[in-house]
Amino acid sequence: MTAPNELRLLPWSGSDGKPCYLSTDDKTGYLSRLADNIESIQLGTATELLEHATDTLTDHDTDAEDLRLLAKELTGALRDVLRVATSRGHLLALSEAPHHS
Structure with missing residues (x-):
C-alpha cells in the first residue's frame, strides 16, 4: 500500500476543483x-x-479582448504547468529519498 506522502498528484482536478491523487x-x-x-x-x-x-504581444493591432483571452489561456496553462511541476518534483523527491525495509 502507498503511504499518504507518496500519493501522486494527478494533472486534473475533481468536479469540485480539488486536487486528485493516485495511490x-x-x-x-x-x-x-x-x-x-x-x-x-x-x-x-x-x-x-x-x-x-x-x-x-508583438502585434500592435491586438485589441483588448484578444489580450484578455490570451491572459485567460495563459492562466490556465500556467496552472497546469505548476501542477505538473509540483507532481514531478514530489515524485523526484520520493525517488531520491532513502527507502526503509
Whole structure:
C-alpha cells in the first residue's frame, strides 16, 4: 500500500476543483500512464501558447479582448504547468529519498 506522502498528484482536478491523487505502486498502470500522457499534452499546449503569446504581444493591432483571452489561456496553462511541476518534483523527491525495509 502507498503511504499518504507518496500519493501522486494527478494533472486534473475533481468536479469540485480539488486536487486528485493516485495511490499505486505500479508506475506503468493505466492511470499512471494516462497521467503521464496528459501531463505531456499540457506541457506541449503551454509551449504552443507561449509562442502564440509572443506573437500576439508583438502585434500592435491586438485589441483588448484578444489580450484578455490570451491572459485567460495563459492562466490556465500556467496552472497546469505548476501542477505538473509540483507532481514531478514530489515524485523526484520520493525517488531520491532513502527507502526503509
